[in-house]
Amino acid sequence: MRRSVEVKIGNVTIGGNNPIAIQSMTSTDTEEIESTIKEIKELSDAGSEIVRIAVNTEEAASAAERVIEKLRGEGYNTPIVGDFHYNGHILLAKFPKLARILDKYRINPGNVGFGKRRDKNFAQIVQIAIDNNKPIRIGVNVGSLDQQLVIREMDKNSRFNLNKSSEEIIEDCMVISAIESVEYALDLGLPKEKIVISCKTSNPSSLIRVYRKLAKQTEQPLHLGLTEAGMGIKGIVWSATAMGVLLNEGIGDTIRVSLTPRMNEPRINEVLVAREILQSLGLRFFAPSVTSCPGCGRTTSTTFRELAQEIEEYISLNMNRWKRRYKDFESIKIAVMGCVVNGPGESKSADIGISLPGKGEEPRCPVYIDGKLATKLQGDAKEIAAKFKKIIEEYLESNYLSSERVL
Ligand code: SF4
Numbered sequence: 001m002r003r004s005v006e007v008k009i010g011n012v013t014i015g016g017n018n019p020i021a022i023q024s025m026t027s028t029d030t031e032e033i034e035s036t037i038k039e040i041k042e043l044s045d046a047g048s049e050i051v052r053i054a055v056n057t058e059e060a061a062s063a064a065e066r067v068i069e070k071l072r073g074e075g076y077n078t079p080i081v082g083d084f085h086y087n088g089h090i091l092l093a094k095f096p097k098l099a100r101i102l103d104k105y106r107i108n109p110g111n112v113g114f115g116k117r118r119d120k121n122f123a124q125i126v127q128i129a130i131d132n133n134k135p136i137r138i139g140v141n142v143g144s145l146d147q148q149l150v151i152r153e154m155d156k157n158s159r160f161n162l163n164k165s166s167e168e169i170i171e172d173c174m175v176i177s178a179i180e181s182v183e184y185a186l187d188l189g190l191p192k193e194k195i196v197i198s199c200k201t202s203n204p205s206s207l208i209r210v211y212r213k214l215a216k217q218t219e220q221p222l223h224l225g226l227t228e229a230g231m232g233i234k235g236i237v238w239s240a241t242a243m244g245v246l247l248n249e250g251i252g253d254t255i256r257v258s259l260t261p262r263m264n265e266p267r268i269n270e271v272l273v274a275r276e277i278l279q280s281l282g283l284r285f286f287a288p289s290v291t292s293c294p295g296c297g298r299t300t301s302t303t304f305r306e307l308a309q310e311i312e313e314y315i316s317l318n319m320n321r322w323k324r325r326y327k328d329f330e331s332i333k334i335a336v337m338g339c340v341v342n343g344p345g346e347s348k349s350a351d352i353g354i355s356l357p358g359k360g361e362e363p364r365c366p367v368y369i370d371g372k373l374a375t376k377l378q379g380d381a382k383e384i385a386a387k388f389k390k391i392i393e394e395y396l397e398s399n400y401l402s403s404e405r406v407l
Pocket residue numbers: 293294295296297298299337338339340341342343358
C-alpha cells in the first residue's frame with residue numbers, strides 16, 4: 001500500500017519503494033544561528049535524514065539562509081525544510097535565496113490566510129515552489145484546521161442528516177483539506193512529484209483512521225506522525241502505537257516522532273525512537289538489536305540485566321568502527337536471557353544468543369550461534385561479558401566483512 005508517487009527532497013527520495021525516511025524538527029529559535037546549526041548537526045548525526053526548521057519572521061528567514069549555507073560549507077547535506085505558517089508567502093517572496101536553498105517548504109492549508117486571501121497566498125507559495133523546482137508538504141494539523149471547511153462540513157452533516165459525530169467530521173475535514181489542497185496545487189501547475197501530504201492528530205486511534213482514509217484517496221507520499229505526542233513514556237508509546245499500526249499496513253513514507261523533551265532530555269531522542277519504530281517492524285535496520293527477557297523470580301541476580309545493558313552499550317560504542325569494516329550487519333539479532341525457561345529458545349532464534357544461569361541452575365551460560373549450541377561460557381560476570389563480546393566480534397568478522405573495508 002506504499003504510495004506510487006516519488007518525491008525528491010534534497011538528496012533523499014521518499015515514496016515508491018524508497019526506504020521510509022526519518023525526519024525531525026529543531027527546537028531552537030532559528031534566529032539563533034549557532035544553536036540552530038548545532039542542533040541540526042546533532043539531529044543529523046543521530047540519524048535524522050531530513051530536518052525542519054521554523055521560519056516565522058524576517059529575521060528567522062535571513063538566519064535560515066546563513067544556517068543552510070554554513071551547514072553546506074561544513075559538509076552537512078541533510079535536506080532542510082522550512083516550516084511556514086501565516087506569512088510563508090511573504091517570507092518566501094522577500095527572501096528568494098532562502099526559497100532557492102531550502103529543500104522543501106512545509107505549509108499548513110489552515111494557516112495560509114483567510115477568506116479570499118487564503119487561495120491567493122497558497123497560489124503564491126506554490127508558484128515560488130514551481131519557480132524553484134521545490135517540493136511542498138501540505139501539512140494539515142487537527143489543531144489548525146481550516147474553520148471555513150469545518151463549518152461547511154458541519155452544515156452538510158445537518159442538512160443531509162448524515163449523523164456523523166463531530167470527531168468524524170473533523171477527521172473527514174482533515175482529509176478533505178489535504179486532498180483539495182493537493183488538487184489546487186496540481187491545478188496551479190505544481191507537479192505531483194513535488195507534493196507530500198500529512199494529516200496529523202494527537203490521538204492514536206484518530207490518526208489511524210485519518211491516515212487509512214487518506215491512503216485510499218491519494219498516491220502522494222505521506223509524512224506520518226502523531227502530533228503533540230507528549231513527554232517520555234507517554235509520547236513514545238502513543239507515537240509507536242499509532243505509527244506502528246499504519247507503518248505495518250504500508251502507510252507512511254517518512255516519519256517524525258513529535259516528543260516533548262523533558263528539561264534534561266536531548267532533542268535527538270525523537271530520532272532514536274523513530275529508528276526503533278522502523279527497526280521493530282523490520283522496515284529498516286540501523287544497528288544490531290538486543291532481545292532480553294524482563295527477568296523474574298527465576299533469576300535473582302542482576303547479571304543478565306547488566307550483560308544486556310553492557311552489550312547494548314558495546315553495540316552503540318562500536319557502530320562507527322563496524323560500519324567501516326562490515327556490510328549489512330545491522331539486522332543482527334542478539335539475545336541475552338535470564339534462565340533456561342525461555343533462554344535457549346530465544347537464543348536459538350537470534351543470530352547469537354546467551355542464556356545466563358537462573359537460580360539453582362548449573363553456573364554455565366550456553367551460547368547459541370545461528371540456532372546451534374556453540375559453547376558454554378563460565379566465569380564471573382566480567383569474564384562472561386568479555387567472552388561474549390569476542391563471540392560477537394568473531395561472528396561479524398566471519399559473516400559481514402566488507403570488500404571495501406577501511407582498516
Ligand atoms: S527467561 Fe527466565 S528469567 Fe527471563 S523472564 Fe523468562 S523465566 Fe524469567
